[in-house]
Amino acid sequence: MDGPRTPGSRPVPVGEDRHGRRPVCLDFDADAHLVVLGDAGAGKSTLLCAVVAGVERVYAPGEAVFLLVDPRHGLLDVASSSRVLSWVRARREVHDVVRDVRALMDRRLPGPDVTPPQRRDRSWWRGPELFVVVDDYRMLAPHQQVNPLLPLVDLLPHGRDVGLHLVIARELDGSTPRALAHDPLLAGVCDQGGPAVIMSGSPEVGPLLGGVVPSAQPPGQGVLVHPAEGSRPLAVTPPAARP
Ligand SMILES: Nc1ncnc2c1ncn2[C@@H]1O[C@H](COP(=O)(O)OP(=O)(O)OP(=O)(O)O)[C@@H](O)[C@H]1O
């Protein structure tokens, strides 16, 4: 897993601002993780594929690899990429690869001998950033006793330091507010203050991240919410539609 790393901002294009027709990008160097919420058919899997394709465009080979956790094969379009280390569907398989990820990331955690300059430029380890892309999270982990991703929870605050990114999509329904507050993985991602995309959903669900109340949206459209930067409309560009 050795390879060069380029510190600094690498904005990843995923779509357009519906009003201004300006590109909308995600900056995983600034915010390590991303949550995607939406009804069935809202365009969640397509957005995850757009993230994978966008990272591939922006990060040089050797700078980023992917682990796809994909219970319903929604990420098929990007699964054959040479940068996908594993494409896992069954909970048992997820458990095994997560154990390997945990071991790798433990080796990247800074020890007491890491100097302040090394911390600043993250030069105490070398290798690609690892994007763990999880689709259909509720199906994978209907309750915590069977959640194969739990070993990653305490790494979430160290995502930028160790080059670990969790990009996670969950169905949007009445149980979502509670999951965002109490599911260790979702709450752990939200606690980092990063962005979320809220796609089509029922207003009855009530206010979610950033106080955004979901509404009915065409497939692929939603709101990009950032606790510090506010919210803006997002129309996802499906990877197949990119020139
Ligand atoms: N950005 C987009 N632009 C246009 N059409 C889109 C876009 N994203 C998704 N769609 C359409 O919506 C359909 C559903 O998309 P997708 O499978 O990504 O949704 P999903 O939220 O993952 O659905 P599910 O809940 O069933 O997993 C796709 O077949 C596609 O036709």
Ligand SMILES: [Mg+2]
């Ligand atoms: Mg899907």
